[in-house]
Amino acid sequence: MKKYLLILFLLPLALFGQTGTITLEKLKEIAIVDHKVMMPMRDGIRLATDIYRPKNAGKYPVILSKTPYNFNQWIDGKEMIRQYEAAYDAVKKGYVYIVQNERGRFFSEGVWDILGTPTTDGYDAFTWISSQEWSNKKIGTIGCSSTAEWQMAVASLDHPAHVALIPQGYGAGVGRIGNLYEQGNWFRGGAQQMLFTSWLYSVQNDRVRPTFPVDITQEELIRVSRNFDLAPESPKVDWGLALKHLPVQDIIKNVDGPIGVYEDMIRRKPNDPKWYQGGLFHDNMPFNKPSYWFVSWYDVASTPNIALFNLLRDKSKFPKAADNQYLVIAPTLHCSFKRATENTIVGERSVGDARLDYDAMTYSWFDYWLKSEENGIKSKMPRVQYYTMGSNKWQQSETWPPMEAKATTYYLSSAGKANTRNGNGSLVLSPPKTDQADVFVYDPMNPVPSFGGNVCCIGNAIQGGSFDQQTMELREDILVYSTPVLTEDVEISGFIESVLYVSSDAKDTDFTLKLIDVYPDGKAYNLDETIQRVRYREGYEKEVFMEKDQVYEVKLSALSTSNFFPKGHQIRIEISSSNFPRFERNLNTGGNNYDESKGVIAKNKVHHSSKYPSRIILPMIKIK
Template structure:
């Protein structure tokens, strides 16, 4: 590039592009002002007197209208700069032009909302009280739909279980951190997987929490005062940038936030909670003891942090809601994207570094047909035109439809792990076969917590620069002798795997406690090995999360891991592979192998771990194969 061209490029980036972006922001705000009655910083009262800051955008009409409600811990101040401002205005504009009021509200303790914040906006009654307030407004037709992704979705399920008469429908997207316990899956809001801490919240809390000495607006401030003040004070924290790849290495893990000068009160109490701690059942998480009585249009992603719990919740509501009409009004979309990245699918979608084709979908059209049906009472043809489950199959790179999840024609096929005892690395002798092995030639590897297997790609969210999300070629990782690699023969025909993937390992260790990880991979003819999903299990919780049972040297134990999930066409000429190890860091916290608390320990124990495979110890996975 010439010097002149370089200068022109820099001028464009530094001066023209920001002006263009601001013009785009101003344009959507002007368009919104033309069609909407805008009522900002409405302080909606809760039953305990705390007031929540709320912005209301509604059509210029005297007729009552339905409401699309978004409650969030994130900043939506329309006087600030940045993507959130534009996103809120765009969503409000799309709703208002279609005849809806769009109401966005901060959880208590966030930005201009009063009270103290906790994850998922405890108390749960805040959502119920907001519904009651909106239903009573003269401009409301009494029908409310809840909408949002990630932290703007996660509170919806537990509130839906309160069965407010105005809550007519919901669209939760990327909602996994609202899932506590569903059957045998005990995630506790994505804090755990298989009894192991998922480190995403370590990073997320640093980025979003406001300091305890943050500026506070005096109680009782008027709406006029708040609107004026919001033009000057956005209240958005800007924490110093942190290298999370380094920060998450700190031990003990209970001191990670204090080590980077983060706010730690919420983290301090959560890091000490075990998977079955009663505190998980007192807040805003949804558990399978609750009955959802609200129609739901659910959105999930193959490379989200909690794809399996998300799908398990959809199935649970479809099978267990007490009302048959509610069971029949649950719909699901599964996209081949990262967390909350549905609309980023393009004509040539790339997730991580794997191209997966044209993954676009008419999201807005479907969502508003859903709203029109439930909130306006119109006959939109949604149920006639929308499949129960829409899922994207990678490999074949196409959208497919089914009446249930998994599709009814997906049949479980067992693949056994086998080797001559040297499955270490992709150059070892590990195989994945439909024939049950006879003789036990266990594969042994070393797990040193101070030198863990690092995360590379995967089903992640919110870890800053610590983990790349999506599909990445795992071949370089598979050179590690502490990763066991089991690969099928070359496939002689296309093989579609769609559904939950079950894993059972027979393990032994010379440590009291350790972890075991598993990852499923699509191996291309040229050797590229793209990860599809992954999971982990802490051995002490192999008999349930209400007790800890430690290992004894020389004993072999059965471990059933939390299911994985995918839809992938393994093409003819490809191979199916799984990796087994004992760490996937920093996606998951390291087990220090001591049998202690782990969260307050700095010194680890090196473990010698083994995977057994024989007629007595048939380590295996079960794949849902569609013919």
């Protein structure tokens, strides 16, 4: 498990840097290496920091990466190679490279709280760094996932030395954006995303973890770090089995995991005040920093990530920042940009040659903002560079969605039996006149299993990516709706909205939706997926429960993709009430869900007619 965590840490570092082998000794040939610098915060807490700077005297710009993961230099040498490679590359290019542990992690003092770490820690780090004699007072931040999540909220504090950002796979730092109440990837549509359960098992600090004395010196830390790094060796867990445990609040306890922030977070609702007290970025916060955003189609949070990018381009709200936001969307899994190859396989689907020169992109961005080099990057760089699967090519646009994408509505229709791919569900351009509702039984004890998808950090429970869903579509609790075989080539690029008219005999339930590309041979590859907890259909400030058999309009959280559908393919959606363990099961009781062990079987219906126009709105581009 420790090795697994190190890989998670090293992924962000691998996003830029060399591919060769750089040892600490080789790094010292060009760099002054200063390990275990205890950087002071305003409240006296000190954060453990490694600093790599050019040997030649002078003032240099700084690249800062802050992480909750272990970077003790005395862990297995192979595991540190990529940090040294990133530092070597940065120093060689005239930068100071700094890696810092978050408050309360490993050698850093204080109490750690994922998503709740004070934003002032980042501000204070900028102040300390910019006051050093080797600093030119310009700092850029970079990182993926947990090394990205802190960047947006800290940027809102507008420290003068914080000049530019490169957040990658940054959904864990996105709180509320419009009607998306993700709260750091904890929710989608009001349902818990279970990735944090497995992730926190291995990452959260136990309340009884060992610590070093508060007055320990840098020299002592370097010495004792050879033997102690405060990294727990967590027993391996079969998360495919462990996540089935009920109640949800006891999952980590049930596998003898650490007692920490999970037990508090699992009780929060989507609009709990605690989400607004920590390090998440929300749409009411200021933002004034140039940012280069990196998103993946098969990551856990592509929609909220892109929604944040769009928000920051609003000149009325962010006049100073709007023209300095750029976006790249790759066809990869979480933080796997540089794993793209000549034949990039995501899950089991080939999406072609998806490579980009991320090193060049990174340093061109930092050279422009941190060194004031007139390299023309703003005129050369596409505002939005995105990869279209199916046609397997990089494209560019000034906006997202692309301006040529036209919203095209397809309505759900059937003769009352859309269950399974052998049913009669269809997607049509006009709503059916009469309602022949499709009915399925949702049993929380037998949920639809997650198969592939847009995930991260969930151990062995789910393999992310695109997989053939044909076997899954034989389940009676999955409704399948497909277009006729396409007679023209079309591209879907943008946000996919959906509205369902539903009823149930339960007080509360969920509805899930999955977008599928169906090939002529029947293979059905998933593109994106979403969920909506019906109790939050009127917003996340209140819960409104269902009355038996009353029909309700439910707007699901948006999906996102860019996919080419050649003629001969079909566009398909799947609808059900579970996608487990990607999302927690709704036990249908109307209770808290997190503290319940027994569920209620729900008889759920999807209605479709002129009165109940259940539909999906696709951003379609006709190919000339």
